[in-house]
Amino acid sequence: MSLKQKHDDFLLDHPIIKTILSYFWTILGSAFAAFCIAYCFRAFVEPETSTEHYNLIAGGVNGVNQVITLALVKMGVIKADDIETIKLIHSIMYLVINTPLFIFAFFKIGKRFSILTLINVLLTSLFLKYIPQNWYDLFTITDDMLARAIFAGILNGFGIALALELNHCTGGTDVVSMYFGLKKGIAIGKYVLIINSIIVLIFILLSSVDTPNSPAIKGPFTMGLYTILFFFVSSLVIDQISSRNKKVQLQIVTSEPRLAKVLIANFPHGCTVLDGKGAYLEQDKKVILTVISAFELKQATKIIYKIDPNAFITVSNPYKVFGKFFIKPMK
Numbered sequence: 612m613s614l615k616q617k618h619d620d621f622l623l624d625h626p627i628i629k630t631i632l633s634y635f636w637t638i639l640g641s642a643f644a645a646f647c648i649a650y651c652f653r654a655f656v657e658p659e660t661s662t663e664h665y666n667l668i669a670g671g672v673n674g675v676n677q678v679i680t681l682a683l684v685k686m687g688v689i690k691a692d693d694i695e696t697i698k699l700i701h702s703i704m705y706l707v708i709n710t711p712l713f714i715f716a717f718f719k720i721g722k723r724f725s726i727l728t729l730i731n732v733l734l735t736s737l738f739l740k741y742i743p744q745n746w747y748d749l750f751t752i753t754d755d756m757l758a759r760a761i762f763a764g765i766l767n768g769f770g771i772a773l774a775l776e777l778n779h780c781t782g783g784t785d786v787v788s789m790y791f792g793l794k795k796g797i798a799i800g801k802y803v804l805i806i807n808s809i810i811v812l813i814f815i816l817l818s819s820v821d822t823p824n825s826p827a828i829k830g831p832f833t834m835g836l837y838t839i840l841f842f843f844v845s846s847l848v849i850d851q852i853s854s855r856n857k858k859v860q861l862q863i864v865t866s867e868p869r870l871a872k873v874l875i876a877n878f879p880h881g882c883t884v885l886d887g888k889g890a891y892l893e894q895d896k897k898v899i900l901t902v903i904s905a906f907e908l909k910q911a912t913k914i915i916y917k918i919d920p921n922a923f924i925t926v927s928n929p930y931k932v933f934g935k936f937f938i939k940p941m942k
Contacts, residue, residue: 647770649738655763670807672783687824727779764844772852
């Protein structure tokens with residue numbers, strides 16, 4: 612018996628330990644996702660050294676924070692170079708804005724989902740305030756807007772996608788995007804892109820306003836152009852990594868007639884069985900067609916090869932699936 616099999620058998624016999632380990636790794640992953648989001652914002656989106664340079668415009672709650680901060684600067688409530696006050700406002704507003712969204716997630720998506728999302732939000736708020744400045748100084752690309760947009764998109768997209776793979780999210784507008792993504796059954800990156808684009812437009816218009824406390828910036832749409840690239844890269848990373856709402860079609864050629872029943876017993880999806888014949892040995896075969904969620908693929912192949920080690924499987928990505936397709940709701 613392999614070490615992995617012994618490990619799986621041990622956890623199967625000790626469900627409490629299995630649950631504790633599951634939550635431990637989930638929270639650890641959530642902490643890393645929160646760090647990615649906070650570090651992305653402070654290092655690439657709005658670095659402290661960029662007061663005389665263009666900032667990118669963050670999406671989600673951080674983007675709303677930027678809009679609120681800019682409005683306060685325009686009104687003279689705070690100064691643009693008061694970094695510590697801006698940090699404090701960002702940290703507090705991150706929690707305040709996320710609170711009603713957390714309540715929405717609790718009732719509309721799932722209790723476990725909302726609790727883990729709250730943990731992620733709390734950790735992100737702390738990271739935004741307390742990550743040391745010298746950690747951000749590892750990158751000296753303040754003047755390189757293209758590099759900032761690309762790296763910000765990669766890091767931000769990875770943080771969001773990691774949280775999604777752990778069955779929660781990074782809070783903010785991602786909660787709304789997740790809700791509609793689950794309802795519509797399509798990749799959520801598109802919803803994130805739409806919501807963030809609205810935030811960008813508001814920020815650009817506000818940046819164009821000239822006040823005694825904060826003059827209008829030159830070429831405000833320059834920020835928008837690089838921010839679009841930032842969002843585009845982030846959206847690609849999210850949809851590439853996240854498998855929650857992706858579907859795959861399996862075509863299985865097997866000589867085991869009971870395989871279709873086994874698949875139906877283990878997955879909440881139907882399948883179609885066709886009669887076939889192998890061209891070389893002219894043996895009778897069964898061709899099974901089924902569509903499953905991408906995150907179920909690994910478990911499906913494991914079950915298939917356990918029943919029929921000689922099964923031949925092809926996997927394809929359907930453009931869209933029409934009809935009734937069950938997606939297990941989040942807890």
